[in-house]
Structures are given as C-alpha cells and as structure tokens.
Amino acid sequence: MADWQIIGQKNVAAFLAKSLEKGVLCHAYLLTAPEHSGKTALALKLAQALNCTGDNSPCGGCESCRRITAGIHADVRLISVQAADEDGKNRVELSIEQVREINHAVSLPPFEGKFRVIIIDEAERLSTGAANALLKTLEEPPPGVVFILTTVRENQLPETIRSRCMKLRLAAAPRREIVRFLEHGLGFPAERADLLARLSQGRAGWAITAARDEGLQLERRDNLLKLTDALGSGFDFRFELADKLSQRFGKTRTEIYRLLDQWLSFCRDILLVKLDIKEEVINTDYEIITAELASRITAAEAQRLIGSLNATRRHLEQNASPRLALEVLMLNLPVIKGSTNRIG
Ligand SMILES: [Zn+2]
Known part of the structure; x- marks a missing residue:
C-alpha cells in the first residue's frame, strides 16, 4: 500500500504522488509551514517515494524505505542546524562548508537508490555565503538529484533561492484529524487528545x-504561571x-518564542471568552482562570495585550x-490587581 499518510496534508501529498506518477518532478521544492507541521516528515516521504523498490x-x-526512515540511506541527506550542532559548535546558520559538501555529494551518481535527495531543513538559516554557493546547483542540479528545502519563515529566504524552487505550502491540519490520530492512533483519552x-493549532x-x-x-x-503572576504584579516583579x-x-x-506564543494563545482565549466564542478557546484546561481574567479586563485591553505580544515577537x-x-x-501588560487566580 502507498503510504503518504501525513496528518492533514492530503492535498500536498496527492500533488506529489501525482507528479511522481506522471514523471513531472521538479528538481527543487520548497515546503513552507509553521514549525512541527510535518514538513520534514513529508520531505522524507517524498525521498522514499523517489527511491522505493516496493x-x-x-x-x-x-529496504530502501526502511533505510530512509532509519536515516541511513546513502543517497538521502538531511541537512539541518541541529546536525551542524553535533560537532559541538553552537551554530545558528547553515554554513558554506555544509553547502560545499552538498555540492560535492550531488556531483556523484546515486550509490544505492534511483535519486539523490538533499533535504535542507530550516533553509532560512542558510548564511549568505551558503545561499550563494547553493544557487548554481539549485538551478541546474545533475540528473537524478532532487532538493527539498523546508522553511518556517519563507520571507527570510533570499528571492534567488525561492525563485529556483517549486513552493508547496502545507495547510494547518484540521483539529478533528489530529484528535483522531491521538485518540485512535496513539491511544490517548478523548479529552487529552x-x-x-x-x-x-493545526501542527x-x-x-x-x-x-x-x-x-x-x-x-x-x-x-502561563509567569504571565498570570506578571498580570497581578507591580513593575519590580515585571x-x-x-x-x-x-x-x-x-x-x-x-x-522564548514558545513562551510568547503560549502567552498569545492564552490572551486570545481571554478575548474569545469576552466575546463569547468559547468553541475556539485553545487552553481549555485553564478555563476557570481564563474566565476570571476575562471578567477583570475589557475587550479593548485584551486586544491591546494581543497587539503588544505580536509586536514583541x-x-x-528583527533583532x-x-x-x-x-x-x-x-x-504594556494591563495590571489586574486582586486576581485570586493563578495557574496552579
Ligand atoms: Zn518502499
């Protein structure tokens, strides 16, 4: 059985399956989506589809699919900042040396499979030199080479890189599909799922x-405890x-980005409760304190709070x-004195 199952990404998977079937592949794809939406999983699926012998x-x-899953297929390389960190240097960029290695690797024919697949995770982290070193290869890769770049922040990628790739945007997965997988696939209780x-939020x-x-x-x-404490405290604490x-x-x-995202979702919940749109509330496990805080600030204050969090991010x-x-x-946080509730 073909196994393209990536939760909530039926359309992109179907498009890739069709391209493969018709033999109309691009030599470079750019997968864009928020973090943890299945970009790398989909890139690996494509690498499997390209080299599958089933x-x-x-x-x-x-054998080929299993070796790719295990990360030991000689023709499928996953390049990322995390991998670069393994040598002990805490880099935040994909370096020109990494790209030179890629350029060398793609000049050789595939060792064991049909296609050489280079997956570059978080491609927005390519240094300027690395991006430039990649351009020529990306434009005219040798036959049998497919590049798959993934990114969370597409606008941080140089236009020269973007324009050489076919862009595929992954959609947010529908909540019910994620619930179904957590409940029936992984066995979590319905409420937790x-x-x-x-x-x-679709990831x-x-x-x-x-x-x-x-x-x-x-x-x-x-x-969230830090946020509720800050809302109830004076400026020394803040x-x-x-x-x-x-x-x-x-x-x-x-x-810190994660903390800000969590603060943002919590503050959106306060606004949703104020507007009586409870179905869309995210942090349902903290509904009592959300309601308490919602009763103590105005909708305009909640909106300003959301604006401040977005601006901070x-x-x-922007450094x-x-x-x-x-x-x-x-x-800019409103002072909500006398609130008895905090995240416990
Ligand atoms: Zn296979």
Missing part, C-alpha cells in the same frame, strides 16, 4: 511530540522577569534588544 511507492516497508489538538507534529513529552506540558504551565527572559533569550531563543525577530523589547511588553 510495488506501491512509498511502501514504507522495502482534544486539548493537545487545540494547543497544536500535527507538535501535538504528537507534546503528547509524549511531559516536559513540554510542564514548561507550558510554568510559562522588570525582574523581563531581565530573566532576556537572558534566556540569549541562550535559547526558541524557548516581531521586534525580537531588537531583547531586554528592551521585553521591558516594553511588561510596561
């Missing part, structure tokens, strides 16, 4: 990771928090001083 490609079961699917990969990772749930509780968060941003910015992405950006956010 009857119904990608079969998932033949529903909460995780809401929190994932199936995130839902699956979070379902298995207790640490992510604890981190979320801790992050500036101390801004200081701590900006220091953490210096080490692991993704954690934007400023951080503003993290301390300044976070201090401005703290100044």
Whole structure:
C-alpha cells in the first residue's frame, strides 16, 4: 500500500504522488509551514517515494524505505542546524562548508537508490555565503538529484533561492484529524487528545511530540504561571522577569518564542471568552482562570495585550534588544490587581 499518510496534508501529498506518477518532478521544492507541521516528515516521504523498490511507492516497508526512515540511506541527506550542532559548535546558520559538501555529494551518481535527495531543513538559516554557493546547483542540479528545502519563515529566504524552487505550502491540519490520530492512533483519552489538538493549532507534529513529552506540558504551565503572576504584579516583579527572559533569550531563543506564543494563545482565549466564542478557546484546561481574567479586563485591553505580544515577537525577530523589547511588553501588560487566580 502507498503510504503518504501525513496528518492533514492530503492535498500536498496527492500533488506529489501525482507528479511522481506522471514523471513531472521538479528538481527543487520548497515546503513552507509553521514549525512541527510535518514538513520534514513529508520531505522524507517524498525521498522514499523517489527511491522505493516496493510495488506501491512509498511502501514504507522495502529496504530502501526502511533505510530512509532509519536515516541511513546513502543517497538521502538531511541537512539541518541541529546536525551542524553535533560537532559541538553552537551554530545558528547553515554554513558554506555544509553547502560545499552538498555540492560535492550531488556531483556523484546515486550509490544505492534511483535519486539523490538533499533535504535542507530550516533553509532560512542558510548564511549568505551558503545561499550563494547553493544557487548554481539549485538551478541546474545533475540528473537524478532532487532538493527539498523546508522553511518556517519563507520571507527570510533570499528571492534567488525561492525563485529556483517549486513552493508547496502545507495547510494547518484540521483539529478533528489530529484528535483522531491521538485518540485512535496513539491511544490517548478523548479529552487529552482534544486539548493537545487545540494547543497544536493545526501542527500535527507538535501535538504528537507534546503528547509524549511531559516536559513540554510542564514548561507550558510554568510559562502561563509567569504571565498570570506578571498580570497581578507591580513593575519590580515585571522588570525582574523581563531581565530573566532576556537572558534566556540569549541562550535559547526558541524557548522564548514558545513562551510568547503560549502567552498569545492564552490572551486570545481571554478575548474569545469576552466575546463569547468559547468553541475556539485553545487552553481549555485553564478555563476557570481564563474566565476570571476575562471578567477583570475589557475587550479593548485584551486586544491591546494581543497587539503588544505580536509586536514583541516581531521586534525580537528583527533583532531588537531583547531586554528592551521585553521591558516594553511588561510596561504594556494591563495590571489586574486582586486576581485570586493563578495557574496552579
Ligand atoms: Zn518502499
């Protein structure tokens, strides 16, 4: 059986399957979607489909498919910043050396499969030099080479790279599909499956990771606790928090982006409760405190709060001083004194 199953990505998968069937492949694809939406999973499926030796490609079961799943197929390479980190250097960019290695690899014929597939994860992290070094290969790769670039922030990719790829945008997976998979595929209770699917906001990969990772749930509780504490506190507490968060941003910015996303979804919930649109509430496990806070601020204040969080995220992405950006956010949070509820 062909196994293209990527939760919620039927259209893109169907398009790729059809292209393969008709033999009208592009030599470079750019998969764009939010984090943990299945981009890398889909890229690996395409790599399998290209090299499958089973009857119904990608079969998932033949030697080639299994070697790709295991990450040991000689012709399928996954290039990412994480892989670059393994040598102990904490890089934030994909380097020119990595691209030179790719250029060399694609000049050789496939060792064991039919196609050489190069997957470049988070392609927006290509350094300028690396992007330039990739251009020529991307434009005219040798026969039998397929590039698959993935990105969360397409606008940060040079136009020269984007224009050489066929762009495929992955849609947010419908909530019911994620619930179904968590409940029937992984055996989670219905209520937990529903909460995780809401929190994932259409990112199936995130839902699956979070379902298995207790640490992510604890981190979320801790992050929301910081927000409710800040809302109920004066400026001493808030500036101390801004200081701590900006220091953490210096080490692991993704954690702070995640915290801001969680704050944003929580504040959207407050607004949704105020507007009586409860079906769309994401953090259903904190509905009591959401209702309590919603009763203490106006819809306009909730809207301003959401605006401030969006602006903070934007400023951080544009390399503003993290301390300044976070201090401005703290100044803009409404003061909700006397709130008895906090995340427990
Ligand atoms: Zn196969």
